[in-house]
Structures are given as structure tokens and as C-alpha cells.
Amino acid sequence: MPREAIALSIPDLSDFARRLGRDLEAADPRPGHLSLLNMIARAAGFRNYQHLRSGAARSLPTPPEPPVPSDPKKLAQASRLFDAGGRMIRWPKKTSIQALCVWALWARLPARQDMTEAEVNRAAEAFHLFGDRALLRRSLIDHGLAERARDGSTYRRIERQPPPEARDLIRALAERQ
Structure with a gap:
């Protein structure tokens, strides 16, 4: 043992x-x-x-871990997918960049609050320009950033700490708005 x-x-x-x-x-x-x-x-x-x-x-308290630096290449790839107003222009092909972009939508959802599908759709519509809000809703669920009731009636953002690249992307997009 x-x-x-x-x-x-x-x-x-x-x-x-x-x-x-x-x-x-x-x-x-x-x-x-x-x-x-x-x-x-x-x-x-x-x-x-x-x-x-x-x-x-x-x-006993443990010492804090040193901050992990973000990957500037990933951040640049994700930033190119957004217009000057901070709206997503197109859906990325790479899964890692998709996950990074979904964090930006996650940040726009209200914390600790149940939302209807229509409310999530409104947030998705304001977030992107390529016209596929269902893709964004599914991606939130698939990447573990939101949960939905079995019947699909309510959605809820899952509170997590964004990775360094996501924090930097969220901050950069907030400055564009």
C-alpha cells in the first residue's frame, strides 16, 4: 500500500x-x-x-502559486476573431482557440443566476456576427462553462477561474466595447 x-x-x-x-x-x-x-x-x-x-x-494555508503567463500567440489568434466592438466575427477551427473565445462569452453571462434559453440567445446574439447562437450555447456546455437543465429550460454559468489567456482576452475585449 x-x-x-x-x-x-x-x-x-x-x-x-x-x-x-x-x-x-x-x-x-x-x-x-x-x-x-x-x-x-x-x-x-x-x-x-x-x-x-x-x-x-x-x-494550514499554502503559499500562493506563481501566476502562469499567458501565451501571446494564442491570445493574438483569438483577438483576430473579434471586431473593433468586441463581437466575434467567425468561429475558429482550432479547439483550443474555440475554448478561449467561449470564455469571452462566459464573461458576459450574469454570475450565479438562472437564465432562460432566450436570455442566453440574446447574450450570444450581442456577442457574435456569424449567426449561429446554437453553436455558442452548445460550446458553453461542452467546455464546462455553463450547465443546462435536462429539459433545456434554464441555463446557468459555472463559476470558474479563467485561464491566463482567457483573462487577457476578456480584458482586451472589454476595452474595445
Whole structure:
């Protein structure tokens, strides 16, 4: 059975070493494996190793990940598909560019609100010039950016964090409007 990796964040290494040293001095014979694990957990501020494993360590804040830079080539390809008013002129052939363009439509849909198909159609009509709002509705669903009721009566935008290229495209199109 593979072992579970347990992340341990130690904000004050000096205090950790002091506490661990005290526990090691108090141990009469050399501590065994489990005793040593308990000492490490206590020095890190947990009751024992089981408390550390229970997920308490996972609740500690993790440092933020560095921002991922956007791909300027992808962004340029997607930007060429929009007119000066920020409306989509034509549907791209490449799936990755399609996904990027659908994010721009996603950004124009209201957050955390149920919409009828007619409301989604109005948003799609204002977004594009090539006359295929059904393609745009399906693409929102296919790319996981919206969900629709089984009977197709309501749509809802799925709240997600856009990738870097999508954020940059949304920002560039907002400036054009």
C-alpha cells in the first residue's frame, strides 16, 4: 500500500527545533519510529501524529502559486476573431482557440443566476456576427462553462477561474466595447 504524503508547514523552525530537542532529551531510551513521529508532530504544534494525519496540517494555508503567463500567440489568434466592438466575427477551427473565445462569452453571462434559453440567445446574439447562437450555447456546455437543465429550460454559468489567456482576452475585449 502506498504511503500518503503529509505536508508539514513549520512557521518557526527555531521553536520547532527547541520543542523537538526537549522531547528527545526527555526520552530515556532512544525513541522508536512512532515515538519520533509523535515528537515531530508535537513540536509542529499538533497533539500527536494522528492529529497531524487527520487533516489538521492540510488546513494550514499554502503559499500562493506563481501566476502562469499567458501565451501571446494564442491570445493574438483569438483577438483576430473579434471586431473593433468586441463581437466575434467567425468561429475558429482550432479547439483550443474555440475554448478561449467561449470564455469571452462566459464573461458576459450574469454570475450565479438562472437564465432562460432566450436570455442566453440574446447574450450570444450581442456577442457574435456569424449567426449561429446554437453553436455558442452548445460550446458553453461542452467546455464546462455553463450547465443546462435536462429539459433545456434554464441555463446557468459555472463559476470558474479563467485561464491566463482567457483573462487577457476578456480584458482586451472589454476595452474595445
